[in-house]
Amino acid sequence: MKLxxxxxxxFLLFIFSSKLSKTVCLETKEGISKIxxxxxELQFKxxxxxxxxxxxxxxxxxxxxxxxxxxxxxxxxSYYTDEYVFRDGQFVAEIGDKMDVLLxxxxxxxxxxxxxxxxxDLTKIYVCR
Numbered sequence: 001m002k003l004x005x006x007x008x009x010x011f012l013l014f015i016f017s018s019k020l021s022k023t024v025c026l027e028t029k030e031g032i033s034k035i036x037x038x039x040x041e042l043q044f045k046x047x048x049x050x051x052x053x054x055x056x057x058x059x060x061x062x063x064x065x066x067x068x069x070x071x072x073x074x075x076x077x078s079y080y081t082d083e084y085v086f087r088d089g090q091f092v093a094e095i096g097d098k099m100d101v102l103l104x105x106x107x108x109x110x111x112x113x114x115x116x117x118x119x120x121d122l123t124k125i126y127v128c129r
Contacts, residue, residue, distance in 0.1 A: 022036070022037065022038060022059040022127055022128075023035070023036055023127070023128040024036075024037050024040065024059065024064075024112065024125060024126070024127060024128065025124075025125070025126050025127070025128040026110075026117070026123055026124070026125055027123065027124040027125075027126070028119075028120070028121055028122065028123050028124075029121055029122075030121075034128055035112045035115060037059070037112040037113055037115075038058055038059050039056070039057070039058045039059075039112070039113070040056075040057050040058070040064075040110060040111065040112050040125070041054060041055065041056050041057075041110070041111040042054065042055040042057075042102070042104060042108055042109065042110055042111075043055075043108065043109040043111075044104070044105070044107065044108040044109070045107070046071070046073065046075075046076035046079065048076075048079065049073055049075040049076040049079065050073065050076070051071045051072055051073020051074075051075065051076030051077070052071060052072050052073070052076075053069065053070070053071045053073075053076050053077065053080075054069070054070045054071070055068070055069050055070075056068040056069075056070075057102070059127055060098060061127075062127050062129065063098040063099060063100060063127065064098070064099050064100075064101075064102055064125065064126065064127060065096070065097070065098050065099075066095045066096070066097045066098075066099060066102075067094070067095060067096065068092060068093065068094055068095060069081065069084075069092075069093045069095055070090045070091065070092045070093070071090065071091050072089070072090055072091075073091070074091050076091075077091040077092075077093060078091075080093070081093045081095070100126060101124055101125065101126045102124075102125040102126070103122065103123070103124055103125075104119055104122070104123045104125065105119065105122060105123075106119050106120055106121050106122065106123075107119060108123070110123075110125075
């Protein structure tokens with residue numbers, strides 16, 4: 001009987017843990033890299049206004065849910081949205097958009113948990129299928 005409980009427990013643990021972490025693909029001209037992550041953050045310098053812009057997102061099924069965009073510079077965030085507040089020294093906008101793909105330029109800092117990557121060329125980010 002204990003063996004059955006152990007098998008059921010391990011099966012449920014496997015099912016639960018596979019739901020916790022998704023695989024995110026980073027596609028560049030060099031190929032595709034895969035990272036296990038539920039959340040990601042992007043940071044870049046705005047090309048027109050010069051402010052640092054950040055974006056927080058998480059995996060929502062087979063989409064990337066952009067949760068928040070923030071900046072230390074009002075002009076930089078207003079380029080993307082007019083609905084933002086000033087909080088904790090930053091301009092912050094709650095977004096909530098689901099996207100199939102995020103396209104990022106070179107020089108963007110990407111953070112996936114404890115992993116940090118700086119893009120070297122155009123990078124396509126999406127949930128691997």
